[in-house]
Amino acid sequence: MSWEDNVRRVEPYVPGEQPKDGEKIIKLNTNEMPYPPSPKVFEALKAFDASSLRLYPAADVGPLRDALADHYGFAHDEVFVGVGSDDVLATAFLTFFNSEKPVIFPDITYSFYDVWAEVYRIPYETKPLDDDFHMVKSDYMCENGGIVIANPNAPTGVSEMDDIAFIEDIVAANPQSVVIADEAYVDFGGVTAVELTRKYDNLLVVRTFSKSRAFAGMRIGFAVGNRKLIKYLNDVKYSINSYTMNRPAIELGIASLSDNEYFKETVDKVMSTRQWAIDELRSRGFAVTDSKTNFVFASPSKISAEELFRKLKERGIYVRWWDKPRLRDWLRISVGTDEEMRTLIREIDSIMGS
Numbered sequence: 001m002s003w004e005d006n007v008r009r010v011e012p013y014v015p016g017e018q019p020k021d022g023e024k025i026i027k028l029n030t031n032e033m034p035y036p037p038s039p040k041v042f043e044a045l046k047a048f049d050a051s052s053l054r055l056y057p058a059a060d061v062g063p064l065r066d067a068l069a070d071h072y073g074f075a076h077d078e079v080f081v082g083v084g085s086d087d088v089l090a091t092a093f094l095t096f097f098n099s100e101k102p103v104i105f106p107d108i109t110y111s112f113y114d115v116w117a118e119v120y121r122i123p124y125e126t127k128p129l130d131d132d133f134h135m136v137k138s139d140y141m142c143e144n145g146g147i148v149i150a151n152p153n154a155p156t157g158v159s160e161m162d163d164i165a166f167i168e169d170i171v172a173a174n175p176q177s178v179v180i181a182d183e184a185y186v187d188f189g190g191v192t193a194v195e196l197t198r199k200y201d202n203l204l205v206v207r208t209f210s211k212s213r214a215f216a217g218m219r220i221g222f223a224v225g226n227r228k229l230i231k232y233l234n235d236v237k238y239s240i241n242s243y244t245m246n247r248p249a250i251e252l253g254i255a256s257l258s259d260n261e262y263f264k265e266t267v268d269k270v271m272s273t274r275q276w277a278i279d280e281l282r283s284r285g286f287a288v289t290d291s292k293t294n295f296v297f298a299s300p301s302k303i304s305a306e307e308l309f310r311k312l313k314e315r316g317i318y319v320r321w322w323d324k325p326r327l328r329d330w331l332r333i334s335v336g337t338d339e340e341m342r343t344l345i346r347e348i349d350s351i352m353g354s
Protein backbone atom coordinates (compact mmCIF):
# COMPACT_ATOMS: atom_id res chain seq x y z
CA MET A 1 0.00 0.00 0.00
CA SER A 2 1.33 3.40 -0.94
CA TRP A 3 -0.07 6.90 -0.55
CA GLU A 4 -0.36 6.91 -4.33
CA ASP A 5 -3.19 4.35 -4.11
CA ASN A 6 -5.25 7.12 -2.51
CA VAL A 7 -4.57 9.83 -5.05
CA ARG A 8 -7.54 11.26 -6.93
CA ARG A 9 -6.13 10.67 -10.39
CA VAL A 10 -7.39 12.63 -13.36
CA GLU A 11 -6.47 13.26 -16.96
CA PRO A 12 -6.33 17.08 -16.87
CA TYR A 13 -7.75 19.53 -19.39
CA VAL A 14 -5.07 20.78 -21.80
CA PRO A 15 -5.34 24.50 -22.58
CA GLY A 16 -3.92 26.03 -25.77
CA GLU A 17 -0.17 26.47 -25.81
CA GLN A 18 1.13 29.75 -24.33
CA PRO A 19 4.23 31.29 -25.89
CA LYS A 20 7.18 32.05 -23.68
CA ASP A 21 7.54 35.70 -22.65
CA GLY A 22 9.06 37.77 -25.42
CA GLU A 23 8.37 35.18 -28.13
CA LYS A 24 6.89 36.93 -31.16
CA ILE A 25 4.04 34.90 -32.49
CA ILE A 26 0.54 35.44 -33.83
CA LYS A 27 -1.54 33.77 -31.17
CA LEU A 28 -4.82 32.48 -32.55
CA ASN A 29 -5.16 29.42 -30.32
CA THR A 30 -7.05 30.39 -27.14
CA ASN A 31 -9.85 32.68 -28.36
CA GLU A 32 -8.51 35.75 -26.61
CA MET A 33 -9.67 39.19 -27.71
CA PRO A 34 -7.15 40.88 -30.05
CA TYR A 35 -7.98 44.31 -28.56
CA PRO A 36 -7.25 45.59 -25.06
CA PRO A 37 -9.96 46.08 -22.41
CA SER A 38 -11.87 49.39 -22.27
CA PRO A 39 -9.91 52.59 -21.49
CA LYS A 40 -12.15 52.80 -18.38
CA VAL A 41 -10.38 49.67 -17.15
CA PHE A 42 -6.96 51.31 -17.61
CA GLU A 43 -8.20 54.31 -15.59
CA ALA A 44 -9.60 52.11 -12.82
CA LEU A 45 -6.34 50.15 -12.65
CA LYS A 46 -4.34 53.38 -12.28
CA ALA A 47 -6.71 54.62 -9.59
CA PHE A 48 -6.65 51.28 -7.72
CA ASP A 49 -5.62 51.76 -4.09
CA ALA A 50 -3.07 49.02 -3.36
CA SER A 51 -3.33 49.69 0.38
CA SER A 52 -6.83 48.15 0.25
CA LEU A 53 -5.18 44.80 -0.51
CA ARG A 54 -4.57 44.23 3.21
CA LEU A 55 -8.32 43.72 3.59
CA TYR A 56 -10.23 40.67 2.38
CA PRO A 57 -12.49 41.38 -0.59
CA ALA A 58 -16.30 41.18 -0.45
CA ALA A 59 -17.03 37.47 0.02
CA ASP A 60 -20.31 37.79 -1.88
CA VAL A 61 -18.58 39.84 -4.63
CA GLY A 62 -21.18 42.49 -3.69
CA PRO A 63 -20.45 45.53 -5.91
CA LEU A 64 -19.60 43.49 -9.03
CA ARG A 65 -22.68 41.32 -8.54
CA ASP A 66 -24.75 44.50 -8.23
CA ALA A 67 -23.21 45.94 -11.40
CA LEU A 68 -23.91 42.70 -13.30
CA ALA A 69 -27.46 42.51 -11.94
CA ASP A 70 -28.08 46.13 -13.06
CA HIS A 71 -26.47 45.56 -16.45
CA TYR A 72 -28.57 42.51 -17.31
CA GLY A 73 -31.75 43.51 -15.48
CA PHE A 74 -31.68 40.83 -12.76
CA ALA A 75 -31.59 40.92 -8.95
CA HIS A 76 -28.37 40.65 -6.93
CA ASP A 77 -29.34 37.18 -5.72
CA GLU A 78 -29.96 35.92 -9.25
CA VAL A 79 -26.27 36.41 -10.13
CA PHE A 80 -23.22 34.36 -9.16
CA VAL A 81 -19.62 35.41 -9.88
CA GLY A 82 -16.51 33.24 -10.17
CA VAL A 83 -12.87 33.15 -11.22
CA GLY A 84 -13.57 32.89 -14.94
CA SER A 85 -16.44 30.79 -16.24
CA ASP A 86 -14.30 27.68 -15.71
CA ASP A 87 -14.66 28.29 -11.97
CA VAL A 88 -18.40 28.96 -12.30
CA LEU A 89 -18.89 25.80 -14.40
CA ALA A 90 -16.77 23.64 -12.08
CA THR A 91 -18.79 24.88 -9.08
CA ALA A 92 -22.04 24.26 -10.96
CA PHE A 93 -20.99 20.68 -11.87
CA LEU A 94 -20.17 20.00 -8.21
CA THR A 95 -23.40 21.60 -6.96
CA PHE A 96 -26.04 20.34 -9.38
CA PHE A 97 -24.75 17.06 -10.77
CA ASN A 98 -25.13 14.77 -7.80
CA SER A 99 -27.25 11.99 -9.27
CA GLU A 100 -26.58 8.37 -10.20
CA LYS A 101 -27.99 9.16 -13.63
CA PRO A 102 -25.59 10.41 -16.30
CA VAL A 103 -25.11 14.07 -17.12
CA ILE A 104 -25.42 14.51 -20.88
CA PHE A 105 -23.63 16.78 -23.34
CA PRO A 106 -22.58 16.60 -27.01
CA ASP A 107 -19.67 14.43 -28.19
CA ILE A 108 -18.02 17.52 -29.64
CA THR A 109 -18.04 20.40 -27.19
CA TYR A 110 -15.88 22.21 -24.65
CA SER A 111 -13.39 19.54 -23.63
CA PHE A 112 -13.44 20.60 -19.97
CA TYR A 113 -16.90 19.06 -19.33
CA ASP A 114 -15.73 15.47 -19.24
CA VAL A 115 -12.71 16.50 -17.15
CA TRP A 116 -14.95 18.01 -14.44
CA ALA A 117 -17.23 14.97 -14.61
CA GLU A 118 -14.18 12.72 -14.08
CA VAL A 119 -12.65 14.73 -11.25
CA TYR A 120 -15.96 14.91 -9.35
CA ARG A 121 -16.87 11.29 -10.21
CA ILE A 122 -20.06 12.34 -11.99
CA PRO A 123 -21.41 9.75 -14.46
CA TYR A 124 -21.81 11.20 -17.96
CA GLU A 125 -22.81 10.28 -21.48
CA THR A 126 -22.16 12.12 -24.73
CA LYS A 127 -24.67 12.52 -27.58
CA PRO A 128 -23.34 12.82 -31.13
CA LEU A 129 -23.78 16.09 -32.99
CA ASP A 130 -25.22 15.64 -36.48
CA ASP A 131 -23.03 15.91 -39.61
CA ASP A 132 -23.44 19.71 -39.62
CA PHE A 133 -22.33 19.89 -35.97
CA HIS A 134 -25.84 20.64 -34.69
CA MET A 135 -27.33 19.07 -31.57
CA VAL A 136 -30.18 16.61 -32.05
CA LYS A 137 -32.89 17.88 -29.72
CA SER A 138 -34.55 14.51 -29.12
CA ASP A 139 -31.25 13.15 -27.68
CA TYR A 140 -31.81 15.43 -24.70
CA MET A 141 -35.32 14.23 -23.91
CA CYS A 142 -34.22 11.18 -21.89
CA GLU A 143 -33.62 10.38 -18.23
CA ASN A 144 -30.49 12.22 -17.10
CA GLY A 145 -28.69 13.70 -14.12
CA GLY A 146 -28.15 17.07 -15.80
CA ILE A 147 -27.51 18.65 -19.19
CA VAL A 148 -24.72 20.91 -20.43
CA ILE A 149 -25.03 22.90 -23.64
CA ALA A 150 -22.31 25.24 -24.91
CA ASN A 151 -24.19 27.73 -27.07
CA PRO A 152 -22.62 28.80 -29.35
CA ASN A 153 -20.62 25.60 -29.20
CA ALA A 154 -16.84 25.23 -29.07
CA PRO A 155 -14.81 24.35 -31.04
CA THR A 156 -17.39 24.37 -33.86
CA GLY A 157 -18.67 27.95 -33.44
CA VAL A 158 -22.18 26.70 -34.25
CA SER A 159 -25.19 28.24 -32.49
CA GLU A 160 -28.48 26.45 -31.74
CA MET A 161 -30.45 29.56 -30.90
CA ASP A 162 -31.39 30.50 -34.42
CA ASP A 163 -34.30 28.34 -33.36
CA ILE A 164 -35.21 30.22 -30.18
CA ALA A 165 -37.31 27.27 -28.92
CA PHE A 166 -34.34 24.90 -29.02
CA ILE A 167 -33.05 25.40 -25.49
CA GLU A 168 -36.47 26.19 -24.05
CA ASP A 169 -37.82 22.83 -25.25
CA ILE A 170 -34.92 21.00 -23.60
CA VAL A 171 -35.24 22.97 -20.35
CA ALA A 172 -39.02 22.48 -20.24
CA ALA A 173 -38.72 18.73 -20.94
CA ASN A 174 -36.25 18.22 -18.09
CA PRO A 175 -37.72 19.77 -14.92
CA GLN A 176 -36.02 17.04 -12.87
CA SER A 177 -32.50 18.19 -13.73
CA VAL A 178 -30.46 21.36 -14.07
CA VAL A 179 -29.58 22.52 -17.56
CA ILE A 180 -26.38 24.58 -17.85
CA ALA A 181 -26.14 26.86 -20.89
CA ASP A 182 -22.49 27.84 -21.33
CA GLU A 183 -22.61 31.11 -23.25
CA ALA A 184 -18.89 31.96 -23.23
CA TYR A 185 -19.13 33.19 -26.86
CA VAL A 186 -22.70 34.48 -27.07
CA ASP A 187 -21.73 38.17 -27.40
CA PHE A 188 -20.31 37.52 -30.89
CA GLY A 189 -23.69 37.11 -32.61
CA GLY A 190 -25.36 34.32 -30.64
CA VAL A 191 -28.76 34.49 -28.95
CA THR A 192 -28.77 34.29 -25.16
CA ALA A 193 -31.12 32.10 -23.12
CA VAL A 194 -30.78 34.42 -20.14
CA GLU A 195 -34.43 35.59 -20.21
CA LEU A 196 -35.58 31.97 -19.91
CA THR A 197 -34.12 31.89 -16.40
CA ARG A 198 -37.10 34.02 -15.28
CA LYS A 199 -39.47 31.30 -16.43
CA TYR A 200 -37.57 28.09 -15.57
CA ASP A 201 -35.96 27.42 -12.19
CA ASN A 202 -33.73 24.65 -13.64
CA LEU A 203 -31.74 26.75 -16.14
CA LEU A 204 -28.36 28.26 -15.28
CA VAL A 205 -26.78 30.55 -17.87
CA VAL A 206 -23.00 30.91 -17.57
CA ARG A 207 -21.08 33.80 -19.15
CA THR A 208 -17.53 35.17 -19.10
CA PHE A 209 -15.57 38.41 -19.34
CA SER A 210 -12.64 36.51 -20.89
CA LYS A 211 -13.60 36.81 -24.55
CA SER A 212 -15.84 39.76 -25.42
CA ARG A 213 -14.54 41.94 -22.56
CA ALA A 214 -10.86 41.14 -23.24
CA PHE A 215 -10.43 39.97 -19.63
CA ALA A 216 -8.96 36.46 -20.02
CA GLY A 217 -6.07 37.46 -17.76
CA MET A 218 -8.33 38.92 -15.07
CA ARG A 219 -10.54 35.82 -14.60
CA ILE A 220 -14.17 36.88 -14.22
CA GLY A 221 -17.10 34.62 -15.05
CA PHE A 222 -20.69 34.75 -13.87
CA ALA A 223 -23.96 32.88 -13.92
CA VAL A 224 -27.56 34.05 -14.03
CA GLY A 225 -30.35 31.88 -12.68
CA ASN A 226 -33.20 31.47 -10.29
CA ARG A 227 -32.49 32.56 -6.66
CA LYS A 228 -32.57 28.97 -5.41
CA LEU A 229 -29.95 27.85 -7.96
CA ILE A 230 -27.72 30.78 -7.04
CA LYS A 231 -28.07 30.08 -3.32
CA TYR A 232 -27.06 26.43 -3.80
CA LEU A 233 -24.06 27.54 -5.88
CA ASN A 234 -23.00 29.98 -3.19
CA ASP A 235 -23.39 27.34 -0.46
CA VAL A 236 -20.87 25.13 -2.30
CA LYS A 237 -18.56 28.06 -3.08
CA TYR A 238 -18.53 29.11 0.61
CA SER A 239 -17.71 25.51 1.49
CA ILE A 240 -14.52 25.61 -0.57
CA ASN A 241 -13.20 29.16 -0.78
CA SER A 242 -15.13 32.20 0.48
CA TYR A 243 -13.01 34.89 -1.15
CA THR A 244 -12.78 33.85 -4.77
CA MET A 245 -12.80 37.29 -6.39
CA ASN A 246 -9.92 39.60 -5.53
CA ARG A 247 -10.31 43.35 -5.06
CA PRO A 248 -8.76 44.42 -8.40
CA ALA A 249 -11.02 41.96 -10.27
CA ILE A 250 -14.12 43.40 -8.59
CA GLU A 251 -13.16 47.02 -9.35
CA LEU A 252 -11.96 46.44 -12.91
CA GLY A 253 -14.96 44.24 -13.70
CA ILE A 254 -17.25 47.12 -12.73
CA ALA A 255 -15.20 49.51 -14.91
CA SER A 256 -15.51 47.15 -17.89
CA LEU A 257 -19.28 46.93 -17.51
CA SER A 258 -19.53 50.73 -17.44
CA ASP A 259 -18.30 51.09 -21.03
CA ASN A 260 -20.89 49.58 -23.30
CA GLU A 261 -19.87 51.66 -26.29
CA TYR A 262 -16.31 50.31 -26.36
CA PHE A 263 -17.62 46.79 -25.75
CA LYS A 264 -19.94 46.98 -28.75
CA GLU A 265 -17.32 48.58 -30.98
CA THR A 266 -14.66 45.93 -30.34
CA VAL A 267 -17.09 43.00 -30.55
CA ASP A 268 -18.41 44.37 -33.87
CA LYS A 269 -14.85 44.67 -35.15
CA VAL A 270 -14.16 41.02 -34.33
CA MET A 271 -17.39 39.95 -36.07
CA SER A 272 -16.53 41.81 -39.27
CA THR A 273 -12.96 40.44 -39.29
CA ARG A 274 -14.48 36.99 -38.74
CA GLN A 275 -16.67 37.36 -41.82
CA TRP A 276 -13.68 38.48 -43.89
CA ALA A 277 -11.65 35.46 -42.74
CA ILE A 278 -14.54 33.04 -43.40
CA ASP A 279 -14.95 34.40 -46.96
CA GLU A 280 -11.21 34.20 -47.65
CA LEU A 281 -10.96 30.63 -46.36
CA ARG A 282 -14.05 29.47 -48.27
CA SER A 283 -12.70 30.97 -51.48
CA ARG A 284 -9.63 28.76 -50.98
CA GLY A 285 -11.71 25.59 -50.73
CA PHE A 286 -11.93 25.34 -46.93
CA ALA A 287 -15.15 24.11 -45.36
CA VAL A 288 -15.98 26.69 -42.68
CA THR A 289 -18.91 26.65 -40.24
CA ASP A 290 -21.14 29.70 -39.73
CA SER A 291 -19.41 30.86 -36.59
CA LYS A 292 -21.23 32.93 -33.96
CA THR A 293 -18.05 33.16 -31.88
CA ASN A 294 -14.66 34.88 -31.91
CA PHE A 295 -13.09 31.96 -33.74
CA VAL A 296 -13.57 30.18 -37.04
CA PHE A 297 -13.72 26.42 -37.45
CA ALA A 298 -12.26 25.44 -40.78
CA SER A 299 -11.32 22.29 -42.67
CA PRO A 300 -8.76 22.60 -45.48
CA SER A 301 -9.22 20.59 -48.67
CA LYS A 302 -5.77 20.51 -50.27
CA ILE A 303 -3.69 19.74 -47.19
CA SER A 304 -4.41 17.90 -43.95
CA ALA A 305 -5.44 20.02 -40.98
CA GLU A 306 -2.56 18.54 -39.01
CA GLU A 307 0.03 19.50 -41.61
CA LEU A 308 -1.36 23.01 -41.92
CA PHE A 309 -1.37 23.36 -38.12
CA ARG A 310 2.30 22.32 -37.95
CA LYS A 311 3.40 24.50 -40.86
CA LEU A 312 1.62 27.55 -39.48
CA LYS A 313 3.32 26.92 -36.15
CA GLU A 314 6.75 26.81 -37.84
CA ARG A 315 5.89 30.22 -39.27
CA GLY A 316 4.95 31.64 -35.87
CA ILE A 317 1.17 31.35 -36.11
CA TYR A 318 -0.51 29.29 -33.38
CA VAL A 319 -3.96 27.85 -34.05
CA ARG A 320 -5.66 24.85 -32.41
CA TRP A 321 -5.84 21.29 -33.75
CA TRP A 322 -7.09 18.16 -31.96
CA ASP A 323 -6.09 14.62 -32.80
CA LYS A 324 -9.59 13.33 -32.04
CA PRO A 325 -12.26 11.56 -34.09
CA ARG A 326 -14.48 14.05 -35.99
CA LEU A 327 -12.06 16.89 -35.16
CA ARG A 328 -8.79 15.92 -36.79
CA ASP A 329 -9.75 17.39 -40.19
CA TRP A 330 -10.47 20.78 -38.64
CA LEU A 331 -8.62 23.77 -37.23
CA ARG A 332 -9.97 26.25 -34.73
CA ILE A 333 -8.60 29.69 -35.50
CA SER A 334 -9.27 32.60 -33.12
CA VAL A 335 -10.16 35.88 -34.79
CA GLY A 336 -7.23 38.29 -34.44
CA THR A 337 -6.76 41.82 -35.71
CA ASP A 338 -7.27 42.51 -39.43
CA GLU A 339 -3.52 42.55 -39.87
CA GLU A 340 -3.02 39.23 -38.07
CA MET A 341 -5.73 37.61 -40.19
CA ARG A 342 -4.21 38.98 -43.40
CA THR A 343 -0.87 37.47 -42.37
CA LEU A 344 -2.61 34.17 -41.64
CA ILE A 345 -4.19 34.05 -45.10
CA ARG A 346 -0.89 35.05 -46.74
CA GLU A 347 0.94 32.24 -44.93
CA ILE A 348 -1.78 29.73 -45.84
CA ASP A 349 -1.36 30.73 -49.51
CA SER A 350 2.38 30.34 -49.25
CA ILE A 351 2.06 26.92 -47.55
CA MET A 352 -0.42 25.71 -50.16
CA GLY A 353 1.79 27.04 -52.93
CA SER A 354 -0.67 29.33 -54.66
Ligand code: PMP
Pocket residue numbers: 083084085086087110150153154182184207208209210216220221
Ligand atom coordinates in the same frame (compact mmCIF):
# COMPACT_ATOMS: atom_id res chain seq x y z
N1 PMP B 1 -16.70 27.73 -21.90
C1 PMP B 1 -16.21 27.57 -23.14
C2 PMP B 1 -17.09 26.96 -24.17
C3 PMP B 1 -14.90 27.97 -23.44
O1 PMP B 1 -14.40 27.79 -24.67
C4 PMP B 1 -14.10 28.56 -22.43
C5 PMP B 1 -12.70 29.04 -22.76
N2 PMP B 1 -11.72 28.09 -22.70
C6 PMP B 1 -14.65 28.68 -21.15
C7 PMP B 1 -15.95 28.27 -20.92
C8 PMP B 1 -13.86 29.19 -20.00
O2 PMP B 1 -13.41 30.48 -20.12
P1 PMP B 1 -13.02 31.37 -18.87
O3 PMP B 1 -12.73 30.45 -17.71
O4 PMP B 1 -11.84 32.13 -19.31
O5 PMP B 1 -14.22 32.21 -18.60
